[in-house]
Amino acid sequence: MRDASPQSAAETVHLKDYAPFGYLIDKVELVFRLDPEATRVTSRIAFRPDPAAKSRDFFLHGEKLKLIGARIDGQKAAPEMVKGGLRCTVPDAPFLWEAEVEIAPAQNTALDGLYMSNGMYCTQCEAEGFRKITYYPDRPDVMAPFSVRIEGTQPVLLSNGNPGRKGEGFAEWHDPWKKPAYLFALVAGDLVCHSDSFTTRSGRRVALGIWVRAGDLEKCGFAMDALKRAMAWDERVYGREYDLDVFNIVAVDDFNMGAMENKGLNIFNSSAVLASPETATDANYERIESIIAHEYFHNWTGNRITCRDWFQLCLKEGLTVFRDQQFSADERSAPVQRINDVLALRGRQFREDNGPLAHPVRPESFVEINNFYTATVYEKGAELIGMLRRLVGEDGYARALDLYFRRHDGQACTIEDWLKVFEDACDRDLGQFKLWYAQAGTPRLGVEEAWDGSTFTLTLTQKTPPTPGQAQKAPLVIPVATGLLAPDGSELVPTRILEMTEARQSFRFADLPVRPVASVLRGFSAPVILERRADPRQLRLLLAHDTDPFNRWEAGRLLARNSLLAMLRDGADPDAGYFAALNDLAGELELDPAFRALCLALPGQDDIAQALHDGGTVPDPVAIYRARRSFAEAMARALQPRLAALYEYSRPEGPYSPDAGAAGRRALAGAALGLLTLVDGGGRARRQYAAADNMTEQLGALSALVSIGEAEEELAQFYAQWKDDRLVLDKWFGLQVGLAGPETAVATARTLSEHPDFSWKTPNRFRAVIGGFAANPAGFHDPSGAGYGLVADWLIRLDPVNPQTTARMSTAFETWRRYDADRRAQMREALERMLATKGLSRDTTEMITRMLG
Ligand code: PHE
Numbered sequence: 012m013r014d015a016s017p018q019s020a021a022e023t024v025h026l027k028d029y030a031p032f033g034y035l036i037d038k039v040e041l042v043f044r045l046d047p048e049a050t051r052v053t054s055r056i057a058f059r060p061d062p063a064a065k066s067r068d069f070f071l072h073g074e075k076l077k078l079i080g081a082r083i084d085g086q087k088a089a090p091e092m093v094k095g096g097l098r099c100t101v102p103d104a105p106f107l108w109e110a111e112v113e114i115a116p117a118q119n120t121a122l123d124g125l126y127m128s129n130g131m132y133c134t135q136c137e138a139e140g141f142r143k144i145t146y147y148p149d150r151p152d153v154m155a156p157f158s159v160r161i162e163g164t165q166p167v168l169l170s171n172g173n174p175g176r177k178g179e180g181f182a183e184w185h186d187p188w189k190k191p192a193y194l195f196a197l198v199a200g201d202l203v204c205h206s207d208s209f210t211t212r213s214g215r216r217v218a219l220g221i222w223v224r225a226g227d228l229e230k231c232g233f234a235m236d237a238l239k240r241a242m243a244w245d246e247r248v249y250g251r252e253y254d255l256d257v258f259n260i261v262a263v264d265d266f267n268m269g270a271m272e273n274k275g276l277n278i279f280n281s282s283a284v285l286a287s288p289e290t291a292t293d294a295n296y297e298r299i300e301s302i303i304a305h306e307y308f309h310n311w312t313g314n315r316i317t318c319r320d321w322f323q324l325c326l327k328e329g330l331t332v333f334r335d336q337q338f339s340a341d342e343r344s345a346p347v348q349r350i351n352d353v354l355a356l357r358g359r360q361f362r363e364d365n366g367p368l369a370h371p372v373r374p375e376s377f378v379e380i381n382n383f384y385t386a387t388v389y390e391k392g393a394e395l396i397g398m399l400r401r402l403v404g405e406d407g408y409a410r411a412l413d414l415y416f417r418r419h420d421g422q423a424c425t426i427e428d429w430l431k432v433f434e435d436a437c438d439r440d441l442g443q444f445k446l447w448y449a450q451a452g453t454p455r456l457g458v459e460e461a462w463d464g465s466t467f468t469l470t471l472t473q474k475t476p477p478t479p480g481q482a483q484k485a486p487l488v489i490p491v492a493t494g495l496l497a498p499d500g501s502e503l504v505p506t507r508i509l510e511m512t513e514a515r516q517s518f519r520f521a522d523l524p525v526r527p528v529a530s531v532l533r534g535f536s537a538p539v540i541l542e543r544r545a546d547p548r549q550l551r552l553l554l555a556h557d558t559d560p561f562n563r564w565e566a567g568r569l570l571a572r573n574s575l576l577a578m579l580r581d582g583a584d585p586d587a588g589y590f591a592a593l594n595d596l597a598g599e600l601e602l603d604p605a606f607r608a609l610c611l612a613l614p615g616q617d618d619i620a621q622a623l624h625d626g627g628t629v630p631d632p633v634a635i636y637r638a639r640r641s642f643a644e645a646m647a648r649a650l651q652p653r654l655a656a657l658y659e660y661s662r663p664e665g666p667y668s669p670d671a672g673a674a675g676r677r678a679l680a681g682a683a684l685g686l687l688t689l690v691d692g693g694g695r696a697r698r699q700y701a702a703a704d705n706m707t708e709q710l711g712a713l714s715a716l717v718s719i720g721e722a723e724e725e726l727a728q729f730y731a732q733w734k735d736d737r738l739v740l741d742k743w744f745g746l747q748v749g750l751a752g753p754e755t756a757v758a759t760a761r762t763l764s765e766h767p768d769f770s771w772k773t774p775n776r777f778r779a780v781i782g783g784f785a786a787n788p789a790g791f792h793d794p795s796g797a798g799y800g801l802v803a804d805w806l807i808r809l810d811p812v813n814p815q816t817t818a819r820m821s822t823a824f825e826t827w828r829r830y831d832a833d834r835r836a837q838m839r840e841a842l843e844r845m846l847a848t849k850g851l852s853r854d855t856t857e858m859i860t861r862m863l864g
């Protein structure tokens with residue numbers, strides 16, 4: 012384990028080497044004397060030997076710290092400085108460790124540890140940032156209560172827990188709940204507060220605060236509302252109450268991720284908090300609601316019960332994503348939420364799981380843990396919880412969760428602990444289910460049908476392709492929710508869960524009056540790829556009549572996808588039968604507009620590339636762009652009257668409200684506008700742009716115009732209007748690089764990366780421009796290779812400044828093996844050039860090595 016022998020920088024850490032720390036901590040006291048170049052941190056930590064542990068290796072992590080002095084029980088200590096920290100001889104009895112270190116937050120561009128953003132001090136400690144603040148056993152299984160004193164001239168001084176004494180130039184905080192160091196947080200700055208309160212079920216009055224820069228005070232209302240709804244929901248649905256007197260959220264502009272669940276002091280990327288109708292889109296509101304809920308839910312799933320080690324990351328993340336998805340489903344529309352979650356899963360996790368970066372939901376080794384905050388750990392991790400719930404039923408799930416909270420409160424746990432509560436509460440062996448945590452790769456589920464005049468037999472097969480380091484795969488338990496429709500569209504057999512445990516298995520439905528149409532994998536009941544030769548007539552029937560909204564949508568998606576694949580492979584025309592069926596569905600007034608909007612959306616370019624590759628065809632991104640565009644144009648022409656009516660009548664009336672109903676109507680009108688603009692010359696979009704009083708409609712119109720290359724004036728107007736709003740300006744950048752067609756994309760990205768407002772050290776801006784471009788397949792995969800070169804150049808530049816964001820964005824190249832020989836060679840060359848960069852970070856080195864692997 013790295014803790015025991017931290018010699019080489021790029022050492023691999025293995026789950027099997029886990030060993031507990033030798034000491035327990037009764038109390039941590041920290042004092043911060045803030046200074047941009049020389050912050051002093053003193054720590055007083057009460058250690059005691061852990062009777063349960065074998066090791067007595069007193070190793071404290073520490074990185075980039077200047078040790079001023081250390082004492083043990085008041086006596087000067089002489090620690091041995093070793094790579095990654097220090098070692099010290101300590102008494103074989105309880106003792107007090109005191110240390111003083113100096114750090115330079117203003118020099119910290121990696122945004123990990125204590126750093127500065129717009130003159131404000133803030134911290135990010137997950138996963139291993141606390142070791143950049145002071146010497147400490149920086150591992151999640153070491154939990155302790157923290158007291159913090161901050162000395163600084165800033166008007167606002169915040170840390171975890173409940174507020175203590177406060178005076179001129181200082182503030183004290185006490186967190187009574189023991190926690191691992193990764194949940195530590197400190198904020199100091201000139202901030203203003205949007206305050207409110209929440210009274211818990213048992214009567215605790217909690218002061219809620221959202222802390223932002225002065226100009227942003229008006230943009231906190233929605234996040235606050237979402238927070239209160241999340242608090243009430245967790246009481247109602249999981250019986251979980253909040254446990255401190257205050258709950259604070261701080262918005263920062265410079266942040267590597269979305270947000271962080273520090274105990275009582277969540278720190279958020281400002282893009283995940285701030286919203287006003289004029290500056291935020293419906294999608295932004297939705298994201299804010301879900302991230303606010305996610306971080307709040309971590310208070311129980313993550314903080315009160317945390318992870319034993321970082322291999323167990325999915326214990327808190329998979330569960331918390333699952334919980335935030337449930338919350339959004341309850342607060343909004345469950346089918347729409349499910350479809351969006353599956354779209355995200357397929358777009359990011361399937362891509363990862365079917366490429367060189369594939370890894371199990373619970374990885375077994377890593378070099379840099381920050382590289383494992385992945386779609387697999389988060390989104391596939393959440394799918395595993397959903398499958399468990401399907402397998403044990405709602406009641407079983409509720410019993411298991413109650414037991415989990417009762418049994419493990421205050422502990423640092425493993426996936427074994429998690430599965431054991433299900434086994435105990437539901438009296439069920441989960442040995443085979445556990446494979447889902449260990450086996451990487453997306454299973455392919457095959458479906459064969461047989462009919463003998465009264466019995467319908469579904470034969471399911473499963474096969475998981477090999478992934479790096481895992482050549483052989485065993486069969487998994489797969490819950491396949493299935494229903495049967497009669498040929499007239501009525502439901503013949505309602506949904507039942509077919510529990511698949513073998514590689515090949517048959518399920519019989521007897522005594523049926525007619526040969527049914529099977530609706531398989533309803534609600535996307537397992538994270539698998541369904542391989543089924545789809546008969547278009549059956550798909551059209553499902554699209555028109557399936558009682559399962561997910562599969563209704565899925566049927567349409569398959570029709571669209573199959574038509575696009577046929578266009579690309581055989582030069583076929585777009586599927587007119589699909590357009591006719593879609594036209595009917597789009598006009599079903601009783602159907603949720605948000606759902607209809609999703610049905611009108613086309614498969615993304617990368618989805619199509621993935622599907623082609625899966626079917627053994629080498630994808631050509633430029634051809635995909637063109638086929639998709641002509642498919643969309645044909646669709647717009649085929650549905651024109653319907654779309655025109657939807658555009659006219661769907662938009663909600665009255666002042667903007669971000670609620671799901673109004674957002675769904677705007678989404679439907681927006682989908683119609685996007686399609687119509689391809690065939691109407693842009694008149695509607697131009698008028699909408701000029702009249703828009705909210706960002707959803709302003710940006711929707713602008714996107715439509717950019718897509719047809721007729722937005723020059725509007726782009727200039729937009730810039731002039733919003734150049735001082737950093738979050739809106741990110742949209743302006745992102746939209747241009749993301750929507751540009753193959754002829755202009757590289758040039759657009761180049762021009763915009765030279766724009767004076769391209770402040771590339773801010774992760775949000777870097778992601779908007781470079782990430783936005785890399786996510787535009789028609790530009791990134793430009794046949795000249797210039798797209799790859801541009802992204803590689805920028806990653807090389809960002810790496811020394813911010814390794815975490817660089818490593819994360821290097822995944823733009825993860826699909827390199829999919830493409831033709833020229834592109835493959837160019838992408839490989841870009842990867843090798845990055846890898847050859849002198850001093851490349853451990854983060855990026857690990858990612859590129861795995862991609863080339
Ligand atoms: N734990 C955070 C979340 O899931 C994500 C995060 C990880 C943020 C690492 C910062 C650093 O919400």
Ligand code: ZN
Nearest residue numbers: 305309328331
């Ligand atoms: Zn999380």
